[in-house]
Amino acid sequence: MYDGSGAEDGSRIEALRLRCTTFAARRTICYEGDAPTELFQLFDGWAFRYKVTRDGRRQILSFILPGDLIDLPLLGTERIAHAVKALTAISVCVFSRTELADFIYGDAERARRAGAAFAAQSAATDEQMLDLGQRSAFERIARLLNHLAVQLRKRGLAEAEGFRLPLTQSHIADATGLTAVHVGRTLREMRKSKLLSLAQGWLTIEDPESLAAI
Amino acid sequence: MYDGSGAEDGSRIEALRLRCTTFAARRTICYEGDAPTELFQLFDGWAFRYKVTRDGRRQILSFILPGDLIDLPLLGTERIAHAVKALTAISVCVFSRTELADFIYGDAERARRAGAAFAAQSAATDEQMLDLGQRSAFERIARLLNHLAVQLRKRGLAEAEGFRLPLTQSHIADATGLTAVHVGRTLREMRKSKLLSLAQGWLTIEDPESLAAI
């Protein structure tokens, strides 16, 4: 995601920040179809984007980690097509949607970087579609957890032995298109085969090579 | 997708076109990891974007219809993370990647429209992830065919009674994350329930309301 901190623009984008604020855990930040005038950058905590079918099945589209701009597409459209929910208590920086868009699109270099961010996001969702469409439950879960580990390490948010993972099995299920029960069984398998272990909100990766190879 | 034909820029973008060319049916246009210097806009025919797992399973990410810019993300990155293949014989307009990027990002209004195109694409892939993760085979196939019908009608490429659909059951299978055999069985069900019929490359939608409601 676009993290607004590219090179010499890092300081200038700060000037656009309206304020910072917080949301409680489990709080829904916005709903599908909303047309918010403000746009958030996640500063601390976890959130996720999701959509639901009419009969209530939920698909988690992505997890949002500190540094991510929540809802990059808002730079290109007024109305968002998905909901966003806080997983933990979060704190965010608030920007005006129109001001930020003017700022970014008004300069070729910044627009280009936004384009690069879109491209990166698009590559990530393509990868996810490959997962959802073609891979087994075991592979999907392994890849999701590995992806999160990589992202967190990149941001310096993971210890060597593992990291805090504030997801329930239901969250993992909704992100991978499985049921919570089956996620539980698959995690048990992973634990038994000494690949990783997830308990009490703490993920330990025991065999990083095999995990990355899946 | 970004169709480059927004209002008064329609004529100017034409000036950037290097040439037009064609590709035979089944020809692979580019491979995952390529860094092409040129970028295509599809003029006539069908193509699709896809990715494969290491063991050969293929996921079709999207179908590309006349008017679409092939590989929008190329405006933001040098290297594309998916392959593109012609489904039918196609003809395309060729642009220089860097020239087109300079043209678009150099003007705030054009950059904004590119952002809108990214947002639209992103909303479409989110919808697809909801399909892949949460919906049944029947729903996925119905929604894919309905989506294609809507897109083709929007472009004036569909007759009232139906339209030419140059997909094999394998293509539908790879786009929906199913097997070709199961797609065949599901299409039979749809035929039997008078929802639609697909035969000899021609799709007839018999009950548009029920189809759109799925």
Place this chain on the structure above:
DNA sequence: CGGGTCCTTGAGTAGTCTCAACGGCGGTGG
């Protein structure tokens, strides 16, 4: 006429889901 691709059908199977019950844990209120 031969070979390839595509579609269809059948039989058996694997992977994942559904439903249900239970125990642990943490928060809340008495």
Place this chain on the structure above:
DNA sequence: CCACCGCCGTTGAGACTACTCAAGGACCCG
């Protein structure tokens, strides 16, 4: 401080969706 309740994870049994393997027929093209 304790009783209660709701959420979460675990386990089991059984069902079902979609897959695999296999064979045959239709069609097209060379």
